Amino acid sequence: MKICIDPGHGGADSGAVGTEPFRLEEKDFNLSLALLLEEELEERGHWTIMTRRRDRSLSLPARANVSNRTGADLFVSIHANAAGNPAVKGMEVYHFPGSKAGKAAATRILDSLVSSFPTHSNRGVKEANFAVLRLTDMTAVLIETEFITNPKQLQFLADVENQKKMAAAIADGIEAIV
Template structure:
């Protein structure tokens, strides 16, 4: 059985790139969880560097992938640049890695073919730590420029399409036919605030009680969410648990 290790870039104290009210770490995690769910629905065993908003060193991400014994490693990121007109999707592999290049090309081609994103910056190579330190074919995809308004809109509204495209690229590389489905993720939302400090306070309170919340920015509001589930009943159980503790919990899809 194929084993794929997915790495959601950044996390915790490291927000990654910032732009248009978005944080790279939130986009990366959301898309990564969707990709994992799709792959699992195709019989792939999936491992993750993180499934919540936590910080990990780059070497730790590679070590976890190597210990997992993955056949494929894919890291998900968003791009950024000081010139906000910069836009497009690009996928990296480690210099000299033929298998990594084939994996990155499969992912890049499927994103462009999907129509989810058509500004093609191509495949490239780079000495990124997670590509250098992993023992298996590895790729790092920069989904879009968070600093570009049009790209940011895609990162918000077309996460399912991007996740399907990345999944197709991985499955194609593994020789597994894409069968559809699996992109809906259920989260439990416990608050939405116009002031970020209020959202951060609630998130810190939840962390103090053993939860792993994230704060996402949607439509100008800072939303506090806990958990990410492919099965709705699991999200419902968490929502009921939080309601019993006095929180105004509701289920949202991502």
């Protein structure tokens, strides 16, 4: 399968910022997990393209264009979530409203994530008119891994072993899409 991996935010756009128990910017977590996902998918024989491989700004249309012009079968945007209430936690995956293929892909990926991390809350598959979901020509999902604003979940996200396990779970979910 041809998969376009999009590490959300970057450069001047840090995305969400967690500060407890230490500072973690979403853009850095997203890139770290995305590079591990790239490695995991390449090892499994898939063809991948990254929208960014370093800390740089990239518009939402530019992200979709990378995916569209390379003819990817699947677009996967990687994010961490944020909420005003530090107790909020859980995993969720978005697809474009009304997209059956997007819903199926989001369901497989979220199912795989929550089965790999059974202690994490399943917030479900959701629809959103996000630019990267709207402007991409192929099946597209946006993964909100966990809440960077929750101190316990920030520690979870920052741990490279957890990131490797997340990358494997996302790859399993991608391979379950038929």
